Amino acid sequence: MCGINGIAALSVQTKVSEQDVRSMLPPLYHRGPDGGGVYLDPGQRVGLGHTRLSIIDLAGGAQPMHNEDKTVWVTFNGEIFNYVELRKTLLKEGHRFHTHSDTEVIVHAYEQYGDDFAQHLNGQFAIALWDDSRQRLLLVRDRVGILPLFYTSQGDRLLFASEIKALLPQLSEAPRISPTALDQIFTFWAARSPNTLFEDIFEVSPGHMLVLENGRLRESIYWDWHFPEQGDYHQGSDSDLAEQLYAILADATSIRLRADVPVGAYLSGGLDSSALVALIRRHSNAPLRTFSIGFEEQSLDESVFQKQMIEHLGVENNRIFCQNRDIAENFPATIFHAETAILRTAPTPMRELSGLVRASGYKVVLTGEGADEVLGGYDLFKEAKIRQFWARHPQSEWRPLLLKALYPYLETSGAQAKTYLHNYYSIGLDKPDQPGFSHLTRWFTTSQCKIFFSQELNARLSENAVDRLTEQLPAAFNHWHSFNRAQYLEAKTLMGDYLLCSQGDRMLMANSVEGRFPFLDHRVIEFANRMNPRLKMRALNEKYLFKRAMKDQLPRQILERHKQPYRAPDxxxxxxxxxxxxxxxxxxxxxxxxxxxxxxxxxxxxxxxxxxxxxxxxxxxxxxxxxxxxxxxxxxxxxxxxxxxxxxxxxxxxxxxx
Structure with missing residues (x-):
């Protein structure tokens, strides 16, 4: 990955200077320490900047990059994993290539397909593309939001960059923290896209494209999470569907191994990372190095499972050990890179882990992030399923006790414990069909943190975060199975706005490391979205079909271990x-x-x-x-x-x- 930035004029009188574009580059050097460049169009209508992390075509992949006649220019952060196949298609259509980089397919795909070009890209990307002949700028972000792209207006100029820090050199005054964003963070764990922590600074939402033309900015959606109406699912036996899922996952993993530098993988010892490493070993002959975290607190440490997978697959492993004091000492750097308030310290060890990757001579790691959202792995989904069952007979004494199957350490025999269990998990039980039912308990718990808001902050809040979210849900949402509704909410709140940003890209790129996410290949998502929910969670057995697909490649203890979410000491x-x-x-x-x-x-x-x-x-x-x-x-x-x-x-x- 890399860092991108730029400035575009919003009026015909405005001129963009190369010096201003270059002033935005230094805050992005950690994203791209291997090189950089700037393009200024002849009319000084737009300037594009780039800092490079060299992964593919080390000699010829410098940016900003152009087409044959230099009428289309691009600065691009990310990877186009199907660039090999897409390049062959475009060559047959008569396009001429001057490099072997994945970047060049973007300009030719735009020439061939117009604004639909993003539909043809399998990858993770933040793209700024300037069409000089039509005097238009496109800002495009990948389907699920793996890579960030921020923008704001300053006078009659549009500023954009991979990180908010790169916007600051061109701002006339300090940004202001948004009360609405804080309210969302203290509800959903993150500000909801396109909002950021700061007023008047926005991000391009996942799966969205912004087009600046004739001084006007318009937005369109080219991809979103879609689920079929109940009953319209994949047909076939469990065995056949497991084979199909495996084939898609194998290809999603294989194409993410494309690089001209060594590629490693994160190994937590959980099902997702273990399956990913197994897929890599099966579909690559290259030596594989994995990277893991151990914790001082035994309840958080997964070392025993990591060791089991290392021995099972015979991979080389590098490991860091995180002590409680490490969290406090490194937390400020975490926040500086995250550029937002967070409610957990979990990103901090991830930044330390990416530092280990870089120190070991690696620039690229594959991770299992996204598997829980796509394939149905979180305990939250189990909670929602039990609560839906409970809601059919809300007076039942035994139905809520099924929650003990999720958390056997909960003491539910005493009167006080039963009262707590009932009061907490029965939130919204009278309306199980309301849009946010699956997440109400989480949002309620998080929202209690708002008791620490000042009177001044509360006075500036003008809307309810949950109400605003439900107003913006797609029209088809209520026609989806309740399990799929929960998946959508998880993907659109926690995953995109927190996990892939604060805990993902920002902690990886702090140490100039690129993360790749096979489970978030759009083909995997689209296949999984058409799976019957019973194949994602059979009774309370999460990721049923995924486990079936991987049963011959993983130890039984890994396949059957209870889901342990990644956490860090706070x-x-x-x-x-x-x-x-x-x-x-x-x-x-x-x-x-x-x-x-x-x-x-x-x-x-x-x-x-x-x-x-x-x-x-x-x-x-x-x-x-x-x-x-x-x-x-x-x-x-x-x-x-x-x-x-x-x-x-x-x-x-x-x-x-x-």
């Missing part, structure tokens, strides 16, 4: 014997009041509990991480705006020079 590292100074400073009463987002007194009470070493509730744990990360965002991007706008690559303003 509070303990921030309040150890020697906590980092920035925590006390940013959570001080003075800073909380000055920044204005949170109630200093309420946060103070929570801090006292944490400092005493008291066990604090799950929601309070999220709240404290959310408050601290918001304070860090304000410090980096508002208080230290001028310095951040001048920083190069992965550096950030010191937290001790205040």
């Amino acid at each position: 509070i303990p590292g921030f309040f150890s014997a020697h906590p980092p100074a920035y925590v006390d400073d940013l959570l001080s009463e003075e800073k909380l009041k000055r920044y204005g987002y949170f109630d200093a007194q309420k946060v103070g009470f929570l801090l006292k509990k944490a400092r005493r070493g008291n066990s604090i509730a799950y929601k309070d744990n999220m709240a404290l991480v959310g408050v601290l990360s918001t304070q860090l965002c304000h410090y980096f991007f508002i208080e230290q705006f001028s310095q951040t706008a001048r920083e190069t690559g992965a550096s950030y303003p010191s937290l001790t020079s205040q």
Whole structure:
């Protein structure tokens, strides 16, 4: 992957300068340390910038890149995995190529297919394409949102870039944190696309294309998650469908091994990463190196399963060990790269893991991200299924006890425990057909963190985050099976806006590493979306068809182990014997009041509990991480705006020079 940026004029009187375009490059150097370039069109209507991470055609893939007569130019971040096949097709149509890079297929695909060119791309991408003959700019983001692309207007110019930091050198003043975005983060874990944490800075939504023409910006959707109406599913035996799923996954994996540099893989020890590594081993003869994380807290550590897969497949493995104090020490860098507030520290170890990948001499890793969303693997889907069953007889005493099958460690025999179980999981039970039913318990828990919002912030909130989401759901949503509705919500809230961004691309590219995601190949998604939900979850056995497809390649213990979601330690590292100074400073009463987002007194009470070493509730744990990360965002991007706008690559303003 790489970093892209650019400026486009919104009026005929405006001219774009090469110097301004170049000023946006330094904040992107960590995304593309291997080279860079700038294109300015003859009429100075648009300027395109690029920082390169060399993966394919190391000698000939420099950008911005053009077609034969230099009328179409592109700056591109990502990979087009079917570029080999697409190149052959375009050659037959008479197009002439001057490189062997995947980038060049983009300009020729645009020439051949017009605005439909993205439909022909199998990949992960953020594309800025300038058609000089028609004086139009296209901004395009991949189907599921693996790669970021941000934009804003400044006067009569449109600015765009792979990261918000690259917009700052061209802003006349510091951005402002959006109350609406904070409300969404403290509900869904992330601001909902196209919103970002900052007012008037937006992102191109997944599967969307923006076209700037004649000074006007219009938006279109070229791809979305679609599910059939109930009953209109794939036909065939479980065995036949498992074979078809395997074939698609195998090809999705194989084409993601295309590179002119070594390719590695993440191995957590869970089903998804284990299956991915098994697929790589079966369909590639190249030596394979895997990368894993171990944790100080035993409840989070999966080392025993990682070791089992390493021995089973005979792969070489590099591993880091994450201690609680590592979280606190590295959290500011996490937020600087994420460019948003977050409620969990989980991205921090992922940034450390990508650092291990880079230090080991690798630029590319494959990961199992997306399998749970696509194939139905989360406990949340099981919860929703049980709650749907419970809703048919809401007075039942035994139906809610099925939740114990998900969480056997829950004590449900006492009266108090039963009351808690009933009150928590019965949220929305009276309306099981409401659009957000599957996610209401999660959203309710997260929303309780808003009790720490200041009066000033609450006064600026003008809409309910959940109501706004449900208003924007597609018209066909209510005709889908309840399981598929849950999948859509998960993909459109948590996966695209948090997992693939804050925990994915931003933590990978902080260390100049490209992640590739076979389970998010659009062919895999489209095949899975037409599967009968019973093939995704049979009774409470998640990913039934996927397990059947992989049963001959994985140890039984891996196939049958209970889903363990990736988590990292949160509070303990921030309040150890020697906590980092920035925590006390940013959570001080003075800073909380000055920044204005949170109630200093309420946060103070929570801090006292944490400092005493008291066990604090799950929601309070999220709240404290959310408050601290918001304070860090304000410090980096508002208080230290001028310095951040001048920083190069992965550096950030010191937290001790205040």
